[in-house]
Amino acid sequence: MGVTKTEIYKDEQNKLASLLKVLGHPARIAILQYIINQKACICNDLVEELGLAQATISQHLKELKSIGIIQGSIEGKSVCYCIEEKAWKDFQEEFNTFFNQDVKVNQCC
Amino acid sequence: MGVTKTEIYKDEQNKLASLLKVLGHPARIAILQYIINQKACICNDLVEELGLAQATISQHLKELKSIGIIQGSIEGKSVCYCIEEKAWKDFQEEFNTFFNQDVKVNQCC
DNA sequence: TATATATATCGCAATATTACGATATTGAAT
DNA sequence: ATTCAATATCGTAATATTGCGATATATATA
Numbered sequence: 001m002g003v004t005k006t007e008i009y010k011d012e013q014n015k016l017a018s019l020l021k022v023l024g025h026p027a028r029i030a031i032l033q034y035i036i037n038q039k040a041c042i043c044n045d046l047v048e049e050l051g052l053a054q055a056t057i058s059q060h061l062k063e064l065k066s067i068g069i070i071q072g073s074i075e076g077k078s079v080c081y082c083i084e085e086k087a088w089k090d091f092q093e094e095f096n097t098f099f100n101q102d103v104k105v106n107q108c109c
Numbered sequence: 110m111g112v113t114k115t116e117i118y119k120d121e122q123n124k125l126a127s128l129l130k131v132l133g134h135p136a137r138i139a140i141l142q143y144i145i146n147q148k149a150c151i152c153n154d155l156v157e158e159l160g161l162a163q164a165t166i167s168q169h170l171k172e173l174k175s176i177g178i179i180q181g182s183i184e185g186k187s188v189c190y191c192i193e194e195k196a197w198k199d200f201q202e203e204f205n206t207f208f209n210q211d212v213k214v215n216q217c218c
Numbered sequence: 219t220a221t222a223t224a225t226a227t228c229g230c231a232a233t234a235t236t237a238c239g240a241t242a243t244t245g246a247a248t
Numbered sequence: 249a250t251t252c253a254a255t256a257t258c259g260t261a262a263t264a265t266t267g268c269g270a271t272a273t274a275t276a277t278a
Contacts, residue, residue: 002236002262008160009135013142021133025266026118026126029207033122036210040217043225051117053268058226060266071218077275078224080217092208098138099204101145103197108149108189109180111232111266134236152255162238167256169236186245187254 016098019091022067027052027060032083035070040082042075125207128200131176136161136169141192144179149191151184 006014022028027050034049035041046057061081064070068087072079115123131137136159143158144150155166170190173179177196181188 002264004135004236004264005161006135009139013135013138017133017135017138019133020129020138024126024128024130024133026113026115026122027266029122029126029129030118036212039213040215044223052114054225055227055269056267062226071215072225073218074225074275075217076224077222077277079226082215082218083212084218085212085215088212095204095208099201103145103192103194104148106149106180106191106194108184109182109191109193111234113234113266136236153253163255164239164257165237168238171256181255183245185254186247186252188256 016094019067019094022063022069025060027056028064031057031060031064032069035081035083040080042078042080044078125203128176128203131172131178134169136165137173140166140169140173141178144190144192149189151187151189153187 009017023032030050031046034046038045043054043057043061046052046061047054050057052060061070061072065072068084069091070081071084072081074080118126132141139159140155143155147154152163152166152170155161155170156163159166161169170179170181174181177193178200179190180193181190183189
C-alpha cells in the first residue's frame with residue numbers, strides 16, 4: 001500500500017495527473033513565474049529570490065525539467081534556465097482540453 | 110524538514126499549487142472525468158468503475174470536495190456527487206490566467 | 219596550479235500521501 | 249425492530265515528498 005496504482009488508469013489520465021502533480025507545489029509555481037517574468041534565470045537567482053537552500057532549488061528545477069517544461073543550458077560556470085516553448089504550448093493544449101470542457105447542468109445537486 | 114514552507118510564497122502561488130496538487134492524482138482525474146461524462150454519480154459507481162476500495166474512493170472524493178470542485182447531496186441512502194459549476198468556472202479562469210500567458214522567446218536556450 | 223563560483227547529487231530526517239480493512243453511521247426496506 | 253446498503257471515518261502500513269547539509273563536479277579567474 002501507499003503506492004499509486006497507475007496501471008488501473010488510462011495513459012492520458014496518468015500523464016495529465018503527473019504533469020499537474022509536478023506543478024502542484026508553490027516553489028515550482030514560483031520558479032515558473034520567475035522564469036517567465038525574467039525570461040530566463042540561473043539557479044542562484046532563485047535561491048536568493050525564494051530563500052530555499054540551493055540543493056532544494058536544484059531539486060525542484062530537476063522535476064520541472066523532467067516534464068520538459070523548462071530547459072537548462074550551460075553558460076560559463078552557471079546554467080541558464082528558460083521555458084521550453086514547445087512543451088509549454090503542448091501543456092496549454094492538454095490543460096485546455098481538460099479544464100475548458102463544458103460541464104453540464106447538475107442532475108442532483 | 111519534509112514540510113512545504115508555504116509562508117515564503119505568495120497567497121496566489123499557494124492557492125494555485127494546492128488546487129493543482131489535488132488534481133495531480135490519476136484517481137481524482139478519473140473521478141472528475143467520470144462525473145463529467147455521467148453528469149453525476151454515487152460513490153459505489155466509482156468503486157466499480159475504478160476498482161479501488163470504497164474507503165479509498167471516499168477519501169479521494171473528500172479531497173475533491175475540499176477544494177470545492179465537486180459537491181455531494183444526500184439522496185436516500187446514497188450520496189449524489191456532481192461538479193460544482195461555479196467552482197469549475199473559477200478554476201478554469203485561474204488556470205487559464207496561469208497557463209495561457211504568453212511566454213517570451215528564450216534568451217539563452 | 220590554486221581558488222572561487224555555480225550547480226548537481228547523495229544521504230538523511232521529518233512529514234505527507236496512498237490504499238485498505240475494520241468499524242461507525244445513516245436511511246431504506248422487510 | 250432488524251436487516252441491508254451506501255458512505256464516512258479511523259487506524260495503520262507502505263511509500264513518496266520536502267528540505268537541507270555535505271560533498272562532488274565543472275568552469276572561470278587569479
